[in-house]
Amino acid sequence: MRHLIDILDFSVEELQELIDTANDIIAFPEKYSERCHGKKLATLFFEPSTRTRLSFEAAMYELGGQVLGFSEAQSSSAAKGESVADTAKVISCYADIIAMRHPKEGAPLVAAMNASIPVINAGDGGHNHPTQTLADLLTIYREKGGFEHLTVGFCGDLKFGRTVHSLIEALSRYEGIKVVLISPEELKLPSYIKKDVLREKNIPYLQTTDLEAVMPELDILYMTRVQRERFFNEEDYLRLKDSYILTPDKLQNAKPDLSILHPLPRVNEISVAIDQDPRACYFKQVLYGKYMRMALILKLLKEAGRL
C-alpha cells in the first residue's frame, strides 16, 4: 500500500508525474470530473485547517467523488480516548483514502501502519507537510519552468515550520539548488535537517537574520508565519512574532522575477500591499494545491487498485 507521509516517499520522477497530471487537470478539467465516481475521501483533521482540508474536499468533489470526516478532535471519538491506530482501522471500513492532520509528529505514519487504505499526511505537528510541498512545487514549476539552479530563501519560523522542512527535503534532490535560511536565532532550522538533508546532499546554505541583505540573491522567497501553536511560552511568541514583515520597500533590491511564496495562513509577515505585486504567488499557490491534491488522490487510489 502506498501512502504519502514524507515527501521523500515519492521519487523525483513521481513528483514530475504529479506535476504533469496537475497541469493536465488545469488544461482539461472535464476529463477528470468523474474519475473518482463512487469513491470516498475521509478528512481526519485533529488540528485547525482552512486550505488543506477544504482543498482536499474540493479536489475529491471535482474528481466526482465524495467526502466524509471531521474538522476537530473534539467532534471525533479521539475525545473519548480512541487511538490513532484504531481510528485508522475504523475509517478503512468507510472510505477509500484518508487525509489526516494531527498535532503529534508521526501520527499519520501510525495511521498508515494500521489502515488498509492509502493515508496522506496533511500536516503532523512541527514535522512535515508533504501536500503543501506538492502545492509549492507546482507553483515553482509554473513560475520558473523547473527546479534546477534556484536560490531559495526561507524566512520566518524555520524551527516549527513543517512546510519549510518538507520543501527543503524535496528541493534537495534537484541540481544546483542553493538555500538561504533567514530567521531569528531561536527559530533556526533544526540541526537534523541541516545535517541529514543539506550537508548530506552537499547543498550550499547560508544562515542569516538579515532578510534585506540577502534579498538580491533570491529567485524564490518562501515566507512563513511564526507558529504560535507550537510555542510553550506566550512571551516568546509575542517577542518573535513580528521578526519579519515583508513590505514593498524591502523588495527594492529584489530580482524583478522573484517569486514570493507563503503556505498561508499569513498573520503579519507579508503586508497586504504586496498582494498586488506580480511577484506575489501565494494565492496561486493555494489554487495549485487543489490540483496537486487531485493528482495525488488519483495516483494513490490507482496504486491501491481502487480505481
Ligand code: CP
Ligand atoms: N497551508 C496550510 O496548511 O494551511 P491550513 O492550515 O489552512 O490548512
